[in-house]
Amino acid sequence: MSVQHEHFVDLLRLGKSYGETRALSDLTLHIKRGEFLTLLGPSGSGKSTTLMMLAGFETPSEGRIERNGEDITHLPADQRDFGVVFQGYALFPHMTVAQNIAYPLKVRKIPTAQITEKVGQMLERVGLEGKGDRGIKQLSGGQQQRVALARALVFEPSLLLLDEPLSALDRRLRQEMQMELARMHKEFGTTFVFVTHDQEEALALSDRVAVFNHGRLEQLGTPQEVYERPASRFVANFLGDTNLLGVQGIRRQDDALICNYQGRSLVVTRGADPVAVSNTGEHWLAIRPEHVDLQPVALAGGGNGVIARMEKLTYLGTHVSLDMRLDDAQPMALRIPVGHPMLNNLEQGQPYWCSWSQQHGHLISA
Ligand SMILES: Nc1ncnc2c1ncn2[C@@H]1O[C@H](COP(=O)(O)OP(=O)(O)O)[C@@H](O)[C@H]1O
Ligand SMILES: [Mg+2]
Structure with missing residues (x-):
């Protein structure tokens, strides 16, 4: 019997300590299929820790992660089928744009003809048609960001994890890329979990916002709910x-x-x-x-x-x-x-x- 699980990914009483440092405590969060969920909070509030555990790059100290009701807490990252766009998870500088985008497909041993076709489609979808042969260093910051997105989406992951992907861009470009992200989310229909410390960005992009403080989830709601009905002084002050x-x-x-x-x-x-x-x-x-x-x-x-x-x-x-x-x-x-x-x-x-x-x-x- 195949039952479509109500939630797509569930974080259940998740916690993480690094030695003496408590990075995350008692996080329960149900990620809905297809949503744009943003983890918002100040620096050090546990957002990246949460994403790293979701990606499978860190092991939780407590709690469980489930996908479609199945325990994936200890499933290796490369078997999770999640795309990542992280700070420091940089493009390969010695490869061309097309080679960068092709990489996840090569790792998955997809036939060459199929790779060529998919990379071509991807270039078009992120607005980089005709730029496949360029070197990474020949691209602007915004174009590099698009390549990173294309590389993360090319194998059609069920979940895309994005850790402050726009924070290095200047204001104008950031706003432009925000619109791009919203468009891609809609077009691809992929579930997005996006991390930012920028409250305007969170309000503008998200279906739901999870507000973090000191390693705890303070409030979860639509942008309107967290802005107009903050659950705590912290949320009220952090959101404007x-x-x-x-x-x-x-x-x-x-x-x-x-x-x-x-x-x-x-x-x-x-x-x-x-x-x-x-x-x-x-x-x-x-x-x-x-x-x-x-x-x-x-x-x-x-x-x-x-x-x-x-x-x-x-x-x-x-x-x-x-x-x-x-x-x-x-x-x-x-x-x-x-x-x-x-x-x-x-x-x-x-x-x-x-x-x-x-x-x-x-x-x-x-
Ligand atoms: N690898 C690590 N080793 C030790 N402490 C860490 C490590 N990663 C994160 N921390 C600590 O955990 C807390 C939460 O960090 P992080 O999840 O990166 O916050 P955010 O992404 O919200 O800025 C911080 O106090 C940070 O210093
Ligand atoms: Mg972080």
Whole structure:
């Protein structure tokens, strides 16, 4: 009986220690067939360690890896059928473009005529037609990256592992290659597991994002989920700027949660709250700078908001960034469109009413 396993690859309570260093702890992650999954986190958070174990280049200290429900934890890398594009897993500089792409097929002892045909197709699919005879050093950084992708995809792996493949490229080229990657993912239908420390890249490319910190998975969700409903202070801060107000006295009221900040009641839509709220422990109200509006202090009162004084205005072309401060010294950042009427007569040191709608407030518990 052949049952299509629901998940494609499962990481089950995976852990890794290097001597005294704990690189990864208790990672359970179900990779779905065909998805673009990104492992996102700061340097040293365990992303590469996870990928190395997936590839079969490192052995887990604890836990198990399964493919279609079958244990592959100790299966050698070359029997896993996974393509890799890793930092330091460089192209062969003495070979031509075509020879580089042909290499995985040669290793697999594919007949020469078939290799020639597949390499030709691959060159076309990554936009390098006619460049097969070039040397690697004659290519630009972006073209080399395409050769690396072609080499990893030519044997039609079931999973492609990519470890920060774009981090060495300049901004323009990186954005171009991001679009290429998205296109290839769609076209090839291969499952991609992609590592980056760049949150914008992760949000732009992924079906799901796994956020790592200190060797642990902090949150797994769609780009929208991790950005709009961060599960922790770390995730809120790592995925762009956020205002965090320490709040107390959380209680339910109809479909909403009410919390208390410095004597003021603030409402949060209950649906925005993923945690079971209890009044033990610490809680923060997270509000993104782009969701805070600015009004004259005379309008302070009803609705969700705080009074804050203007400290600094930075013009950023598409918008203006405002640094404000509350009476209790709490900072508050705002991101206001350049056409906003309040920007005509803002005065430094003056108080303003900073408000947001309740669905844009999000509660985080420690
Ligand atoms: N081969 C290794 N030997 C010893 N320590 C390692 C090794 N590889 C990774 N580490 C350590 O494990 C932790 C996680 O590293 P890594 O997975 O490379 O993080 P990331 O890819 O998120 O930057 C770090 O503290 C790193 O120094
Ligand atoms: Mg790394």
